[in-house]
Amino acid sequence: MSIFFDSLIIITTLDLFNKELMVSIRKIIQTIFFIYTIFAGIWFYVYINxxxxxxxxxxxxxxVEGFLPISALLGLKRFLLTGTYDPVHPAGLTILIAAIVMSIFVKKSFCSHICPVGFLSELISNAGFRFTINRWISGFLGSVKYILLLFFLYVIFYQMSLQQIIFFQNSPYNKIADAKMLYFFLDISTTGFIVIISLILLTYLFKNFWCRFLCPYGALLGILSWLSPFKIKREKANCIDCQKCREACPSDIKVYNKENIFAVNCIGCRECAQNETAVKQHCLRMINKDRYFEKNENLLSIAATLIFLLIFIAAYFTGHWNSPVSNEEYARFLDSIRSLSHP
Structure with missing residues (x-):
């Protein structure tokens, strides 16, 4: 990996990116992936019709299989046990693997660079009131996503046998699970509508409510991000205790009273280090072990994107991206989609 990051340093010192572009590169990457997600959703709607x-x-x-995280977890267990790649939703498993690899090497960067829900959450939060939640309530709410994660891991990795996973993967329900997800939003129930509106309202009032308190996959990626060599370091001698870093942090981490940021909620966005005061005071830096990236902190954004794209390219050209389920078979199950239930 050292060769990988050394190469990135060389690239970014060739004036291929000016300073203004480098500062906003994460936002550009987020926007591109979000626009593609919207395009893919429209494309999928046309496909169904x-x-x-x-x-x-x-x-x-x-x-669109990226919106089937449970199916991806099932595929991951089968892959780990047998070496067999998900035969129904390979793209979903590929996206999950990419998110895991990104977290291990470049922090929880899938959440801060790729995830469309994270992008929307930041947009809503930036337009909202940003009320602060009492630390005791915050601690309680913060445990919810870990409880959900433990539940999913327990059911899939402990309770479900390999035979049960294979049966589920080959079921008609799973084969058109992405279409059922589309219909969930197209024909949303009153309960579903209330839940979504409530989450939007809570995100408007409190920073990134879903990501911070409820997302089980964010919890998984946060735990794995402890393995990442990257972390934010605060230079206490340069800090003026303005707390602008916490204001900038999408995860509402109290950066100002920590020396090194190891928090599982840190998504590696570097917003804290790139706010105007932090840049002027040189009080926050992204480091990799003993190497400082004061002038090349945006390497993390480039590395995160490259890791994701390289895994996608590898999966695509090895036949682990497009589903082998034929359009004819898919169409047959569509005729009875509303009556198909979870096996």
Whole structure:
């Protein structure tokens, strides 16, 4: 990995990016992936309608499988036990693996660079009131996502046998689970609508409410990010205790009273280190072991994106991206989608 990051340093010192672009590069990456997500959603909607009209030549946008995290976890267990890649939703497993690898090497950067929900959460939070939650309440709420994570890990990795996983993966329900997810939003129930509106309102009032307190996959990636060699370091001698770093932090971490930021909620966005006061005072830096990245902190954004894209490219060209489920088979299950229940 040292060769990888050394190469990135060389690239970023060739004036290919000016300072203004480098400061906003995370936002640019986030926006690009979010726009693609919207495009993929529209493409998937068109795909479903074309299948209903018996046009089986259209290509399915495999990236929508990223919204099937439970299926991806099942695929991960089967892959670890047998070496067999998910035969139904390979793109979903690929995205999960990419998120895990990114967290291990470049912190929880999937959340801060790729995840469309994280992007929307930041947008809503930036427009909101940013009320502070009492630390005791925050601590209680913060445990919810770990409880959810433990529940999923217990059911999938302990209770479910390999045979049960294979049965589920080959079930009609799983084969069109992405279409059922689409119909959930197209024909959303009153309960579902209230839940989504409530989450939006809570995110408007409190920074990144879903990401900080409820997302089980964020909890998993946060734990794995402890393995990352990167961390934010605060130079106490240069700190003026303005607390601008906490204001800038999407996860509301109390950066100002820590020397090294190891918090599992840290998404590696570097917003704390890039606010105007922090830059002027030189009080916050992204470091990798004993190497300082004061002039190349945006390497993390470039590295995160490259890791994700390299894993995608490897999966695509080795046949581990597009689902082998034929359009004809998919269309047959669509006819009874509303009656299909969880196996």
């Amino acid at each position: 074309e299948l209903k009209n018996e046009n089986y030549s259209i290509l399915k946008p495999s990236s």
